[in-house]
Amino acid sequence: MPYRHAHWFLLAIFPLAALAFWPGYLATIGTAPLQMHAHGVxxxxWLLLLIAQSWTIHTGHNALHRALGAWSLALFPLFLAGGSMIFLGMAQRYVEAPSPFYPMYAPGLAWIDILSVAAFAWCYYAALRTRRQVQLHARYMLATVLFLLPPILGRLAPILPPLGIGGPEDFWKLGIGFQLGNAITAAIAFGLALRSGRHGRPFFLAGAAIVLGGLLFQFLGPLPAWRQLFAQFAGLPPMPLALAAGLAGAGIGYAGWIGGRRPIAREMAA
Structure with missing residues (x-):
């Protein structure tokens, strides 16, 4: 099984995430909106699941590893539902404009979210479908973590003195920070792909999706037509949207699980 110590690296994400989301979420957790709780939880x-999956398979607890894999079929739809709530909340704050941050960045960040969630879903589907192919299965599952990194790294970027934020007049620097987070994550993904040799496809696809998301953030996010369309999403009812996302997640999980029962095509194992 590859990546014997992956769980230790995944555990290291928690303090980074706590530091990144302290000002905007953890410090005001009692008054944070429901969609932030749904996505955060x-x-x-999901991160705890991958840590447990890595630890169980490398310590000989194979039955528990398989049981946790089955539980992921329930968690994945909830993750997509939470992601849809974040998207909707971002659209609502774009319209309400409680801070200059949202008119500046919400439409662009929406593209990063769309690409990340779509690629996350593909990696999970492929992980289920290749669950009998150890090298690919492990890499597809680990690739899902990469999509959690850009929001963390982007929020940590202002720690760097040149990107420090003293007030709204410095918000233009946040765009640089977001793209720096994308660039670092993409570099990690492509580095893992190169080290994986012929099994590097999961990480390469993750890196490509992150790069594409950054390009759409930069070039499509500011377009007036997209900003007008994005504002329309603010009027969507939250519960039906979350339910639709959850049902889509259940369908993706089911398709991947059933697909994994059949022989894997040669190109999937390459």
Whole structure:
């Protein structure tokens, strides 16, 4: 099984995430909106799941590893539902403009979210479908973590003195920070792909999706037509949207699980 010590690296994400989300979420957790709780809880549970999956398979607890894999079929739809709530909340704050941050960045960040969630879903589907192919299965599952890194690294970027934020007049620097987070994550993904040799496809696809998300953030996010369309999403009802995302997640999980029962095509194992 590859990546014997992956769980230790995944554990290291928690203090980084706590530092990154302290000002905007953890410090005001009692008054944070429901969509932030939904996304925060499901993302945390997903990371804990991958840590447990890595530890169990490398310590000989194979039955528990398989049981946790089955539980992921329930967690994944909840993760997508939470992600849809974040998207909706971002659109609402773009319209309400409680801070200059949202008119500046919400439409662009929406593209990063769309690409990240779509690629996350593909990696999970492929992980289920290749669960009998150890090298690919492990890499597809670990690739899902990469999509959690850009929001963390982007929020940590202002720690660097040149990107420090003293007030709204410095908000233009946040765009640089977001792209720096994308660039670092993409570099990690492509580095892992190169080290994986012929099994590097999961990490390469993750890196490509992160690069594409950064390009859409930069070039499509500011377009007036997209900003007008994005504002329309603010009027969507939250519960039906979350339910639709959850049902889509259940369908993706089911398709991957059923697909994994059949022989894997040669190109999937390459």
């Amino acid at each position: 499901t993302a945390t549970l």
